[in-house]
Amino acid sequence: MTLPAQPSHDHDHDHDHDHPHPGVAKDEEPYSYYANLELAVRELLIEAGLITADEHRRQIEILDSRSPLLGAKVVARAWTDPDFKERLLKDGSAASEEMGITMYDGAHLIVHENTDKVHNMVVCTLCSCYPRPVLGLPPDWYKNKQYRARAVKEPRAVLKEFGTVLPDEVGIHVHDSNANMRYLILPLRPAGTEEMTEQELADLVTRDSMIGVTVVKSSLAQRNGSHV
């Protein structure tokens, strides 16, 4: 959590003494030209009246509020509520909004369902497009060139590196997220979970299974010893 430290007082002062300023926590990281550049741009734009410090802090709150737990809730709801699943597959943005998750920047959410016949996976070969409102920020490997370069051309080899080996009868559908759509994968609900509650099911759903590089296993909860 990195909301900028608030000044401990509000008197006029010079900048030659030692106390925290907004965005300048002294012990948080070593000198970085780029961190200073970010602060410089932000302060200049705030001084110019183009943005406010408040909306920047608010955006940090929004970033902090997003995580794969949201996507897992969507998946568990779809597994347990056939009507919701139908709406989710028809219009991912609208169905997510039912759960209080809103898309941004003109992007729309498309949800692809994994079945016995088709396994879906997502990559952004050009940069790092990712369904942030439902999954938070992408993992490093999703942004790095190895995954981006290889996922489109040798998806089965990439899946194998994630421990996911699928028979040839299961078609692999790779989705290159290159423009205005964002993709969430609805994993296959594992066998042996028929008695589980929606929350127990959500606890099984991993970030990687919603990117489509792994499958959801019924044993995850047992291994972690939670909600069973």
Added chain:
Amino acid sequence: MSSTESLITHLPNDIGGRDADAINMEEHPMLPWEKRCHALLDVLATHQIVNTEEKRRGVEGLGSEIIGKLTYYERWIVSAVNVLLEKRILTPDQIANKTKEIAERKL
């Protein structure tokens, strides 16, 4: 195609289908300044001061050497600066003075 043509027409980020090493699944926690940088670019996109596509284009325009040496969010902030200068929202001297002031403030 001339030997340099693809440097102009093939963007350095357009790597789908290239051969590459095994995937490194190590993840590093986001640094505080990286989160502030991400939030700043989100705010700039919301106001269309630097839209998402401009930010991407700015990263691509850094060229493959800089792209290879800078980290993800280092590329973002340099891209944003270049776009803001290009759009005459900020000036080079403003950046110079403000980064100097911040460096002194942090001493």
Added chain:
Amino acid sequence: MDESEIQSINRRDVLLLAAAAGAPLSVPSLVLAGGSKASPPAHSGDPSMGHPAIETQRADAIPHSMKVKGHSAEIAIASRTAFAVNDSVRIKNKTPVGHYRTPFYVRNKTGRIERILDEFINPEEEAYGKNSGSKVRLYRVSFAQQELWPEYRGASNDKLQIEISEHWLESA
């Protein structure tokens, strides 16, 4: 919207009209000014199939500047979709300079339209600060992996899907 932007929209629509005249429009879905949608003429197959984005298109999807200017003709022309679901399409083999979102690996490859999406600002122009005005239709195009990578090792039913703007598509 300033004068130059209006001119550029008109020029673009003339180009779109010219393109449309050369090829039959398989899904002439018209979005009228104000957001109401004309009934599409009879179309072989399920008209709703693959068109969720169009079905849910709202008045606010039309740029405000165009609505207040009342360029309904331009809007109608710009909203036609040149391709229908299942059409065979080839990605144009061209090389823009500056910025693009159509990666090299799909260029000159043949796939089929999987879904028709909304219209968006052309990212090649958005990258240079265009935030309003004319938009281009976006499609999801599906390729057999063997089409993209002749040496592809994997199942024959493996596919790749990607979003492609209309100005990158030609009938195949």
